[in-house]
Amino acid sequence: MFKRIKLFEPVIDDDVEAVVNVLRSGWIAHGPEVELFEMEFAEYIGVSYAAAVANGTIALMLALKVLGIGQGDEVLVPDYTFIATATAVLMVGAIPRFVDVEYTTFNIDINDLQEKITNRTKAIIAVHLFGHPADVKALQDIAKDRKLLLIEDAAQAHGAEAWNQKVGSFGDAAIFSFYATKNMTTGEGGMVISNNRNVIEKVKLLRNHGQVARYVHAELGGNYRMTSIQAALGRVQLKKLDRLNNIRRNNAKKLNTRLSCLREYIELPYELPWAKHVYHVYAIKIKRAEYRECVQKCLDSNGVETAIHYPLPLHLQPLFQSLGYHTCCENALKLSKCELSLPIHPRLSNEDVEYIGTTLISCIMDCCTIER
Ligand SMILES: Cc1ncc(COP(=O)(O)O)c(C=O)c1O
Known part of the structure; x- marks a missing residue:
C-alpha cells in the first residue's frame, strides 16, 4: 500500500x-x-x-x-x-x-x-x-x-x-x-x-x-x-506533553544522525547549548535554495508531506506591502527561500522516521546533484 x-x-x-x-x-x-x-x-x-x-x-x-x-x-x-x-x-x-x-x-x-x-x-x-x-x-x-x-x-x-x-x-x-x-x-x-x-x-x-x-x-x-x-x-493533552515532546526530541535525534551525510546539501536544525528545543517543526535549510521545489515535490511523490514555513517574510506579505512596508531583513528573506519542514510528530513510528530520512537522502541526490 x-x-x-x-x-x-x-x-x-x-x-x-x-x-x-x-x-x-x-x-x-x-x-x-x-x-x-x-x-x-x-x-x-x-x-x-x-x-x-x-x-x-x-x-x-x-x-x-x-x-x-x-x-x-x-x-x-x-x-x-x-x-x-x-x-x-x-x-x-x-x-x-x-x-x-x-x-x-x-x-x-x-x-x-x-x-x-x-x-x-x-x-x-x-x-x-x-x-x-x-x-x-x-x-x-x-x-x-x-x-x-x-x-x-x-x-x-x-x-x-x-x-x-x-x-x-x-x-x-x-x-x-x-x-x-x-x-x-x-x-x-x-x-x-x-x-x-x-x-x-x-x-x-x-x-x-x-x-x-x-x-x-x-x-x-x-x-x-x-x-x-x-x-x-x-x-x-497537557498531561502527556512532556512525554510527547520527548518523542519529538528523539525523532529529531534520529533524523539528525540519519541526515548527517547530507551536510554538503542541507543544514539541520540547531539546538543552542542553553536551549531545550521541542521540535514543533523539524526545519531544514536547503543550501542551494533553487533545489527546494524539486526536493519538496520528490518527497511528496514518495508520500512524505512537508511544508514551507514560511514562503514570505512578513514585510513581503501582500498585507504589509499594502501598508507601505518596503525592504527589510536579509536573513528572513533568505530563510523564506530555503526552509523546508519535515514531519517530526510523536505518531511517527521508527520505520516512518527511517523512511523520511532515506527518502530525503534519495530526493537530495536526485535533485541537488544535477547541474542547472
Ligand atoms: C508563532 C505563532 N503566533 C501566533 C499564532 C496564532 O495562533 P492561533 O492559530 O491559535 O490563532 C500561531 C499559530 O499558528 C503561531 O504559529
Whole structure:
C-alpha cells in the first residue's frame, strides 16, 4: 500500500473520554473545566496566572491590549514568523516594526533588534519559532534597560526551555496557541499567562464582553472564551506533553544522525547549548535554495508531506506591502527561500522516521546533484 506520512498529527487517546464526560455533564460552554486547565497550565509553565481564550491570535491581541499597547506605539516583531504575531499588533492599533532573525535558529536577532528601537517603541514580541527558544535572557536585559515590555509568543513552544526554565515565564506576559497542529491542542484555543495578576484579571474581563456583573459591562471586550469541551481536551493533552515532546526530541535525534551525510546539501536544525528545543517543526535549510521545489515535490511523490514555513517574510506579505512596508531583513528573506519542514510528530513510528530520512537522502541526490 502507498505510504503517506502527514506533516502534523494530533495524539488523541484518553482525551476522548475526558471530552465525552464534559459533554455528558451538560456544562459545555465556559465553565469550571476551563479554570482547572488555566491553573494546571500556569503551574506547568511556572507562572502564577493564566487565562484561556479562543485562540492564540486573540491571546496575543488581548495581551498587548491589557499591557497598554495601542495607537501609534511601535512593537518589535521578528520578520520571520506566522502572520498572527504581527496582525495582533495591528489589531490594537499599534505598528509592527520588523526585526531580522538569526539564520541559525530562525529567532529574533538581538543586534538588529537594538538598532530598531525608537522613542516610540513600547514592546518586543519574542517568538520561540518552531519550538526553539529565543534568547530570552538578552531580551530581558534589553527590555529592562530600554524600559520596554517583553511579550513571548510561545504558540509553537509548549514545554521548550531556556536555561532550564520554561518559555512563557520570562516576559511580562506570554501567549500559547492550541491549534490542531501544535505540540498540544484543544482544536482551536489559546492562553495568556503572566505573573502579574492584573494582566490576567483584565484578559478575563475582556474575553467576556467586559462584564463585571451579570449583564453589566464596564469595558469594550468581546466573546473570546474557551469552552469546557476544549479545556477538557487541553487538560489531557497537557498531561502527556512532556512525554510527547520527548518523542519529538528523539525523532529529531534520529533524523539528525540519519541526515548527517547530507551536510554538503542541507543544514539541520540547531539546538543552542542553553536551549531545550521541542521540535514543533523539524526545519531544514536547503543550501542551494533553487533545489527546494524539486526536493519538496520528490518527497511528496514518495508520500512524505512537508511544508514551507514560511514562503514570505512578513514585510513581503501582500498585507504589509499594502501598508507601505518596503525592504527589510536579509536573513528572513533568505530563510523564506530555503526552509523546508519535515514531519517530526510523536505518531511517527521508527520505520516512518527511517523512511523520511532515506527518502530525503534519495530526493537530495536526485535533485541537488544535477547541474542547472
Ligand atoms: C508563532 C505563532 N503566533 C501566533 C499564532 C496564532 O495562533 P492561533 O492559530 O491559535 O490563532 C500561531 C499559530 O499558528 C503561531 O504559529
